[in-house]
Amino acid sequence: METAVIKTPIGYAEFKGDEQGLAAVKVLDTATVTVIPTVLQEAANQVLAYFEGSRTTFDLKLNPQGTAFQKKVWQALLKIPYGTTTSYLELSKTLGDVKAIRAVAAANGKNPLWIVVPCHRVIGSNGELTGYAGGLSRKKWLLDHESPVKQGKLF
Template structure:
């Protein structure tokens, strides 16, 4: 498994993957960026940088996350949420065919190993509140603001 660490506007992103695909992207507060990015991770790093620059709304990567079959079903459903849109945990549970699975869906969402690429940040509470984000709510808010079609203008 190859690794790379790059600086992003939200901290350092640590990538892991191999010839079978991208296994994880996680955000870490403290790390040292790596000078050399392994070839198998270069496209993922490039696409994430494009996302932060505002030039990419979808990712075209081979994904190979580790998880249970249920977790993978949840992560696949997350991929269907368009850029700039949100869904609630309840809506996601209904989409997966079991409204009673809301806690299991939330737990699987929290175990998402592919930060931003599998957009778990687009899941919010039924009342619109920003809840439950492993990367911290400040990052979730930043990501949703970044993807928002309506940009807040400064008064000054």
């Protein structure tokens, strides 16, 4: 398993993966930027393009480790379009079991592929931001970054 670290506007992104695919992307508060192994170069390029605003989807071979249910939830997350949000309740309904809301939320929280599998696009049913492994300030930043309406400066 290869590892690389890049700097992003909201912290450092650490990538882990190999020829089987990208296994993990997580955000760190502090880290040392590393040389990017060939196997992780495309993932790093696509994440940087996302932050530059020139990429709204990812086209990467993914290999996250998790249970069958977690992988089902992560697949559902991939279907949430850029610039939109859904609730844990709606995600549960999409997966066919409204009563699985807590299990869906737990699987969402275990998502090992930060940004690439967009768990930040899931919010509370009341529209409030809820838990995010990278912190709510990062979740808000990501949602603002993806917002089709950009707030301009007044002065």
